[in-house]
Amino acid sequence: MSLWVAVDFGSTFTKAIAVDAGSGDLIARAEHRTTVDSDVMDGWYACRTALLAADSGVAAAEVLACSSAGGGLRIGVVGNEELVTAEAGRRVALSSGGRVVAVVNGGLTASSLKALRAERPDVVLLLGGTDGGNSAVITNAAAVLARYKWRRPVVAAGNVDAQQAVRELLSSADVPHVIADNVVPEIGVFAPDSARAAIREMFLAHVIGGKNLSRDPGFAKTVRAATPDVVLRGVEVLAKLHGDVAVVDIGGATTDVHSVIELDPEDANLGREVVATHPVTRTVEGDLGMRWSAVPVVGAGLEAGLLEAGTVLEAAAVRRHEDPSFLPGDALEASYDETLARVAATVALRRHAGRQRVVFGPGGRVIERSGKDLREVDLLVGSGGVLRHNGPEVAARILGGISVGAQEEGWLVPTAARTCVDSDYVLAGVGLLAELDPKAAEGLAAHIHGTIEPGN
Numbered sequence: 001m002s003l004w005v006a007v008d009f010g011s012t013f014t015k016a017i018a019v020d021a022g023s024g025d026l027i028a029r030a031e032h033r034t035t036v037d038s039d040v041m042d043g044w045y046a047c048r049t050a051l052l053a054a055d056s057g058v059a060a061a062e063v064l065a066c067s068s069a070g071g072g073l074r075i076g077v078v079g080n081e082e083l084v085t086a087e088a089g090r091r092v093a094l095s096s097g098g099r100v101v102a103v104v105n106g107g108l109t110a111s112s113l114k115a116l117r118a119e120r121p122d123v124v125l126l127l128g129g130t131d132g133g134n135s136a137v138i139t140n141a142a143a144v145l146a147r148y149k150w151r152r153p154v155v156a157a158g159n160v161d162a163q164q165a166v167r168e169l170l171s172s173a174d175v176p177h178v179i180a181d182n183v184v185p186e187i188g189v190f191a192p193d194s195a196r197a198a199i200r201e202m203f204l205a206h207v208i209g210g211k212n213l214s215r216d217p218g219f220a221k222t223v224r225a226a227t228p229d230v231v232l233r234g235v236e237v238l239a240k241l242h243g244d245v246a247v248v249d250i251g252g253a254t255t256d257v258h259s260v261i262e263l264d265p266e267d268a269n270l271g272r273e274v275v276a277t278h279p280v281t282r283t284v285e286g287d288l289g290m291r292w293s294a295v296p297v298v299g300a301g302l303e304a305g306l307l308e309a310g311t312v313l314e315a316a317a318v319r320r321h322e323d324p325s326f327l328p329g330d331a332l333e334a335s336y337d338e339t340l341a342r343v344a345a346t347v348a349l350r351r352h353a354g355r356q357r358v359v360f361g362p363g364g365r366v367i368e369r370s371g372k373d374l375r376e377v378d379l380l381v382g383s384g385g386v387l388r389h390n391g392p393e394v395a396a397r398i399l400g401g402i403s404v405g406a407q408e409e410g411w412l413v414p415t416a417a418r419t420c421v422d423s424d425y426v427l428a429g430v431g432l433l434a435e436l437d438p439k440a441a442e443g444l445a446a447h448i449h450g451t452i453e454p455g456n
């Protein structure tokens with residue numbers, strides 16, 4: 001029996017699984033604290049020892065890895081109009097597995113470049129102009145990057161007419177760059193795939209080594225992409241098995257939502273949106289987390305009416321923020337964690353999906369819709385330690401609570417989805433195997449299925 005080994009170098013833990021090639025059966029799993037204080041490969045070698053104890057075939061297995069260690073992938077977006085290219089760039093960055101640390105609208109100047117530099121992006125996504133439209137903004141931005149000797153990698157994905165000029169400007173100053181297809185070739189069209197692939201290329205070529213996470217050449221050799229990028233690819237595989245799928249990953253600092261749905265052209269509002277809705281979407285809520293971001297979770301819950309004023313949860317959130325390694329020692333503290341997770345998941349799904357409201361205008365009563373309609377999602381998957389390490393009844397309450405009151409308030413979140421938890425943390429492995437061994441990827445994805453009834 002031949003095996004694959006899939007490894008996720010996470011910000012807190014390094015997770016590894018051994019998978020049967022072809023069938024996708026899960027053979028063994030292991031995890032270890034991510035050893036950023038020494039060498040990230042130390043944590044992997046500890047996992048490897050555990051996997052070898054379960055199956056000696058691990059010794060000959062090919063290792064595929066993804067990484068969000070060392071702060072993950074930081075992306076800066078430079079665009080023209082906020083509602084078009086800058087928004088499109090933000091969406092591309094998120095779907096590529098990055099965290100958007102800066103957005104510059106209206107082109108680039110010496111002053112805005114200074115502000116961009118202060119945010120230390122690993123990659124700059126340079127956008128501007130529909131194909132055949134204004135090429136001055138993206139060309140001028142490339143000239144500023146060249147003039148001030150920008151040294152971090154750049155992905156240029158704007159007006160096709162500006163590609164040659166941008167290439168020459170960046171090449172003349174030895175700025176590492178990749179030219180990709182235009183993210184917004186025309187108003188109302190969103191085409192992220194080429195830019196997403198280019199960001200992945202830059203992540204592997206420049207970012208992984210640049211973070212100095214390991215002196216072992218095996219690290220750069222095995223890493224294939226940023227972890228969120230890989231997980232989103234895993235969700236795409238999952239959608240082939242179950243139909244429309246949404247995944248909410250509740251972490252210590254952020255809550256990520258991934259969704260893959262089949263769009264209805266009418267519901268997508270393609271004629272009215274300057275940046276079209278895309279079937280494959282990821283959002284990151286940097287103010288919603290179980291530890292580092294616990295305090296703003298309470299604020300978001302109060303604002304959304306999910307918590308009552310004066311809640312004792314405020315003190316619990318402060319305690320978790322001040323001690324991110326805190327673990328509940330009794331049922332009361334465990335209940336606080338559950339409430340924080342429910343609020344984080346609910347608010348994150350609402351932000352990802354958007355809302356439908358009745359508004360009154362010159363033409364009378366009109367239904368106004370924003371965001372991505374997830375109401376008919378078939379499967380809602382939960383991920384994150386708070387869901388994996390507690391019983392199914394806790395996960396059912398957290399995930400089931402997302403739909404409570406949603407219909408009355410117009411939120412377009414899943415309302416009748418089957419729910420389950422990625423308890424073996426296989427989604428990253430599914431994404432890593434998707435291109436190399438599609439059959440194994442689908443077999444591994446079958447470990448995730450609806451087993452928790454919503455609302456129980």
